[in-house]
Amino acid sequence: MNLADLNEVAQAMVAPGKGILAADESSPTITKRFNAIGVTSTDESRRDYREMMFRAADAMTKYISGVILYDETIWQNAKDGTPLIKLIEQAGAIPGIKVDEGTQPLPACPGELVTVGLDRLAERLKKYYAQGARFAKWRAVIDINTAGRIPSMTAIGVNAHALGRYAALCQAAQIVPIVEPEVLMDGDHDIDRCFEVTTRVLNVTFQELRKQRVALEGMILKPNMAVPGKKSGKNASVEEVAERTVRMLKACVPAAVPGIAFLSGGQSDEEATAHLDAMNRIDNLPWRLTFSYGRALQAAPQKAWSGKSENVAAGQRALIHRARMNSLASKGEWRA
Numbered sequence: 001m002n003l004a005d006l007n008e009v010a011q012a013m014v015a016p017g018k019g020i021l022a023a024d025e026s027s028p029t030i031t032k033r034f035n036a037i038g039v040t041s042t043d044e045s046r047r048d049y050r051e052m053m054f055r056a057a058d059a060m061t062k063y064i065s066g067v068i069l070y071d072e073t074i075w076q077n078a079k080d081g082t083p084l085i086k087l088i089e090q091a092g093a094i095p096g097i098k099v100d101e102g103t104q105p106l107p108a109c110p111g112e113l114v115t116v117g118l119d120r121l122a123e124r125l126k127k128y129y130a131q132g133a134r135f136a137k138w139r140a141v142i143d144i145n146t147a148g149r150i151p152s153m154t155a156i157g158v159n160a161h162a163l164g165r166y167a168a169l170c171q172a173a174q175i176v177p178i179v180e181p182e183v184l185m186d187g188d189h190d191i192d193r194c195f196e197v198t199t200r201v202l203n204v205t206f207q208e209l210r211k212q213r214v215a216l217e218g219m220i221l222k223p224n225m226a227v228p229g230k231k232s233g234k235n236a237s238v239e240e241v242a243e244r245t246v247r248m249l250k251a252c253v254p255a256a257v258p259g260i261a262f263l264s265g266g267q268s269d270e271e272a273t274a275h276l277d278a279m280n281r282i283d284n285l286p287w288r289l290t291f292s293y294g295r296a297l298q299a300a301p302q303k304a305w306s307g308k309s310e311n312v313a314a315g316q317r318a319l320i321h322r323a324r325m326n327s328l329a330s331k332g333e334w335r336a
């Protein structure tokens with residue numbers, strides 16, 4: 001492992017005013033998104049959609065540091081035969097790859113999941129590196145269900161262990177790991193419970209990263225923010241979310257980590273931007289805070305495009321706008 005090179009890539013992923021476009025929806029997930037806009041999901045329509053985004057020059061050159069791809073996309077060519085990965089590189093952005101293989105039920109832990117995909121990961125990482133990927137992503141999913149006494153320490157522990165195994169394998173393959181322990185915001189819990197569970201998850205995750213000798217300078221953390229569950233009927237102000245999230249991260253995330261790139265997790269476009277902006281207005285942050293949004297960057301362009309070639313420019317304008325808003329938020333310079 002060459003730590004200086006890993007650190008250089010990690011720093012570039014969170015360069016000032018830039019963040020990450022999470023375009024790594026699995027085929028079933030992107031099909032769900034396409035269904036919502038009346039588009040049939042085929043190899044070709046998925047290619048056309050992603051090509052539209054990667055050719056949105058202003059977004060890709062000014063605001064997007066890197067793109068997380070799904071396995072299908074990293075091997076696909078644009079309509080004119082140019083590999084999609086080349087479009088990303090030509091825009092000066094870094095290609096990345098989702099390497100987990102989704103979740104499975106965790107035995108003896110009803111309602112809980114473990115992320116899988118470690119078998120043969122070392123070989124897969126070699127192929128992805130050769131294809132141009134310089135960072136990767138692995139998402140662990142932790143649900144909160146107070147009635148079901150979820151999450152269990154078992155689920156937190158095995159998911160953190162897998163994140164550690166994945167991160168160590170990535171660094172050995174000269175790939176920067178994005179470590180994503182996502183505490184879901186679907187439940188009926190309040191912001192205090194989200195804060196408490198996320199704190200525990202982050203602490204156990206960093207224990208595992210240390211145990212498995214992951215170099216913190218060569219990774220990026222992708223966490224959720226501290227927010228009330230969607231079914232709680234409760235709201236928190238933008239300032240409260242920002243203050244709680246930063247407090248939680250300061251207590252758990254060593255300053256050696258170059259950057260934190262948040263997931264949007266089901267927040268609206270504007271909420272995700274406002275929260276990021278408010279956090280970046282807080283003084284003395286030890287790491288760069290930016291976005292690694294999927295839905296909060298893509299919902300607007302998907303709608304504007306709606307699968308029609310005549311809407312490509314409108315789709316690109318929508319992506320450029322959201323990327324620019326989040327770029328401003330990553331500097332604490334966004335205005336509602």
Ligand code: 13P
Pocket residue numbers: 022139180263264265266292293294295296
């Ligand atoms: P969302 O921003 O839609 O949560 O997606 C980010 C991501 O990569 C989830 O793994």
